[in-house]
Amino acid sequence: MFRHSGTHRTPKHNLKLATLLGLTAGFVNAEGFLGFSVLTTNITGHAALLAEGIAQQNWQNAQVIVLWMLLFLAGAFTSGLFLSLFGANQRYSYSIPLVIEIAVLVFSALYGYKFDGTKLSQLVFAGSLLFAMGLQNALVSLVSGSLVRTTHLTGTFTDLGIDLAQLVNSTNDNRPIIHSKIKLRLFIIGSFILGAIAGAYLFQRIGFKSFFVPVLILTFVLLYDIFRINVKRYYRTTSRAFKGDVSQN
DSSP, X not given: XXXXXXXXXXXXXXXXXXXXXXXXXXXXXXXXXXXXXXOOSOSHHHHHHHHHHHHTTOHHHHHHHHHHHHHHHHHHHHHHHHHHHXXXXXXXHHHHHHHHXXXXXHHHHHHGGGOOSOHHHHHHHHHHHHHHHXXXXXXXXXXXXXXXXXXOSHHHHHHHHHHHHHHHHOOTTTHHHHHHHHHHHHHHHHHHXXXXXXXXXXXXXXGGGGGHHHHXXXXXHHHHHHHHHHHHHHHHHHHHHHHHHHHHO
């Protein structure tokens, strides 16, 4: 899912990425809002809250919101930095951001019950989730060539509308490409909404432990490419050894 980039990526790679990371973002979106009363997967709505704080001269609220926005930016910067340092095709370029995101979600699962509604508490818990979502959004965007963004749906719905309009006026030659794009957008939207519904349902029943579900999803994503490569190498080695034994006999 993460190892392939550029011309080596296929629509299948992006669909896997969109489904699993969209689910993760949906879970975090619902659980973060129910647990910490803050939207933690994007910063669009926080711009209005910042404007309100400035208009009311509530500088404490304004400062907290600015920090939230900067934490999302810091997460995106961190992913971009690791991809530039290690290279888009290197394992550590995507595994380190994923490990950091997993650690943040585990922190919320274990210590979220200590949230007391104060500004400091919101800054710690909601801010850490915004940092993690900045990590994820930048990582997925860079790996997919900006085709997949999983932490918010505004741009995805916009792209879907454009694709549908192009489908109406397209020729038969262009239709397969447009169909592929529409399928990808629908997978992102469906996965995010499904994750949000499941996250809200689980949070109402098991509380902050529900954060362990996106942790499991991310752990699978992290290990998927590693195990897949090892299995392929084992298969190739075994096949060559078997063919060598057959030829000798």
